[in-house]
Amino acid sequence: MYDFTYHRPETLADAEKMFADADDGQYIAGGQTMVPVMKQRLAMPSDIIDLERISDLKGISRDGNVLSIGAMTTHAEVAGSGDVAKAIPALARLADDIGDPAVRNRGTLGGSIANNDPAADYPAALVGLGATIHTTSREIPADDFFTGLFETALEEGEVIVKVSIPVPDKAGYVKFPQPASRFALVGVFVAQIGDSVRVAATGAGPCVFRVEAMEKALEKDFSASALKGISVPGEGLNNDIHASADYRASLISTLARRAVAAAE
């Protein structure tokens, strides 16, 4: 790890000032990606600004049919929240299945989506649920937030404050783990809200994406059998030693059916 200056601001305003003043500042949330990357000397920020102490970024609340989760809420907090379990049990289970206890106690929702690892779980949930990402300067629909491989719509210095998630009628998430890392080799999130259905796949491509053919079929008939015969082309999907593109495509179909069957 290279040397850097560590800051731990108490307010968002202080954090933004520190970032602006730094030569090459880097916000850090739970550090579950950033710290390993720095240990491997793949990043050399001059300043690390730790968002841990900023209370405005934390907490889970429900207002009517909208669930709000602060950006610095840990996976363990999401997994253990009664509000989440009641509103979107699939989301609680998703959080409970990220990494291991150490990762879940440190890693945060905001950190995960800001990093936008192609194999992360939360992007599937936020796109699948049609969530909105609230930042220090604006509100961004999840569909527009995840823009590419490790890329998001966030501007330089922009900080995620919270996400707001409409409570669905039903939602299900099934992931198939990559054998080594246990990240999602493919994960499919399915949600039904009124007449609308969303299907989001993570792990399969460079960035989370929706499967419209499946959404249309499920809007007509929200059942696993409605997905029969609907396949996703392998073209453009990830291809590595753990899974070829056509295997990933096949997993999307299988996991989508299972996610529908598991939706509650």
Added chain:
Amino acid sequence: MEKYGIGQPVRRKEDARFITGAGTYIDDVAAENMAHAFVLRSPFAHAKILNIDTSEAENMPGVLGIITGQDWAAEGFATMPTKAAISKKIDGSPLNQPPRHCFAIDRARYIGEPVAVVIAETREQAQDAAELVEVDYEDLPAVIDARKALAEDTPRIWDNIEGNVCLDFELGDKDATEKAFANADHVVSLELVNNRVTAAPIEPRGAVAEYDATTDSYKLQNATQNVHANRTTFADVLKIDAESLHHLAPDVGGGFGAKNSSYPEPPILLYAAKKFGRPMKWVNDRNEGFQSDTHGRAQFSKVELALDKDGKFLGLRTRTVGDLGAYCWTNGPFTPTGGSARTQGGPYNIPAMYYSAVAAFTNTMPTDPYRGAGRPEASYQIERIVQHAADTLGFDPVELRRKNLMPTASLPRKTPMGLDVDSGDFPEVFDRTMKMTDREGYAERVANSKKNGMRRGFSIAPYLECSGGMPKEFAGISFTKDGTVTLRVGSHSTGMGHETSKPQILAHTLGVDFDRIDFIQADTKATPIGGGHGGSRSLEVGGAAVLKAANEMLDKAKVLAAHLLNSNADDMDFADGVFTDIKTEQTIAIDDVIAASFEQGRLPEGMEPGCLDTESIFEREIISCPNGAHAAEVEVDPETGAVRVEHYWVIDDFGPIVNPMLADGQVMGGVAQGLGQALMEEIVYDDDGQLVTGSFMDYALPRADSIPKMELGYYEDAPTAKNPLGVKGAGEAGCCASPPAIVNAVLDALKEDGVAHIDMPLTPEKVWRAISEAKK
């Protein structure tokens, strides 16, 4: 006393230290004024080193100096020799051994090969500076696949070694085997891979080296599993007297063979300690470990089995290409040759066998013995071809195996591979395992799996392997006035529990208090010789040495006891720690005899205080043959290809069990390691020689939830006469049996899909693809 006797599940004495963080591993070791070394490794699989510019790096803060391959070459140090037990080709000429220096001097031949070493005040400073060492490489074509390495038009890795061949090898009766095949009713054949894996011990490699100029002597603390053999090698490389090198290992966190190897870093560190006049520390990180720890397996084989019309085995023929990597490492050439040949055919009665192999060089990290060193490969080969024979010829796989096992009455015997099988009851062991597996409930379990869209499969895998490692071992017992007993051994535990099992043998034999026994291992000053750890040798050779020393000590104690009781040594009986005169029924406890041994006035003529201290060396003449039968039941998800091992059953014959808790640990660990090879572990280099599985993000190790419930049992009624404990090495058996048990169970599950073979590891994608392709 019985609580700590042989056969008792004594809890591991060392665990209190290990699990409370009080162990001393190499990274916990520090010396005053210590400097740190960082190894700059080749990022290319094959490249010329045209120039190394260290000028900028040398001026970095904290840097004491930089050693390059050219500097090393200028010192005139020796190369590291291979010590493989097979050292000649079929024609009798020596194997082709390329010079293995501690650095890549003008050409790097694998990713991770040391190119330069930076010495600095801290590891961070050394690493910072290493980034500024400018190495001018000229990339050369890399040879990655051992089979392609042998092709005529493949570039040479070593200019003077034609065809990239290290050696060829054969064992068995070629003519008799050919005749058996010619006369057979059936011949089945299969090409299969024993995938390249890495040991991934929880503790990476590392060392601390010190040099004392006043005595011109060295001290090396090293995360190794073999201090004596490596001392000789390191001293030879540095051209120093081995006696001047004190080599010891602190607590070592796993080795599995990979820490037996002689590596380049320790001699470099010893040299640097002298050159810079400072103690030197180096510890690998995990990524360096993936690159530079020796790998295992990496064999490509064609296996053929000849049968008569009733399914009786007539002949076995195996042809293997072994991948040695870029050099002959410490014992690398042995594994695909002699190591894999000896136990060909497993526990089956096969009258004619022939094994041949060629070992090839590639631009990869060299391979060396890894838990089993050829025997797991052989076990996988025979069990896969037997399953394949059953599947393709229509025999019941359980019955086919059962009827071809060596009959009990045929023991002792020598197999056509020369393996001395003296004891065991293979049919009985097989039947006991089958009995555990609840065949009655199997149909229902299959039906339940089907109902959930799953497939279920079962296989039994009998195995016969052998022990190995250095045949000689030392044990020393010494006593002090305060009643402490010190046991020094040349065998070496890297986590197997010798601190418990060896004192257990001593406590059992002498009747002294188990808790009063201090244990010393892995120290060249504490024992004159030592074979370390490897080949499942520690109990049968090391334990036998303890027993021998204890019995020799008792012979002396008997004389003293007789003197103290004014009786005759011939009349002394010894049991449960008490000497009894069988005529007078007078008794004296061993503790009192030991106490008396320090009082000159109570000693008979010819005995001196401390006379009960005893040193002994045991030498094994013939290796033992651990055997058993494992069985696995698996569930396969045909839609995703995921495999789950649902049940696992074991009966092993290791002779009498000294500590069943430790034996269970060895079996379970071995099974888990084999499960890893069967289902997920594989070192992958891409075509350019880049290491794709360079971290745990891509190299899959089994985790707790990958491991099935295991039911274990032991067959203890056939002790071997090859050592006085009657034991047969237990350490590697698990990973001999579990890959074939698991792979065959998966293929049994996929029989209805028409899948005939999948190469390890049986990853979800491979299983899914095999099902998809069989459908076509």
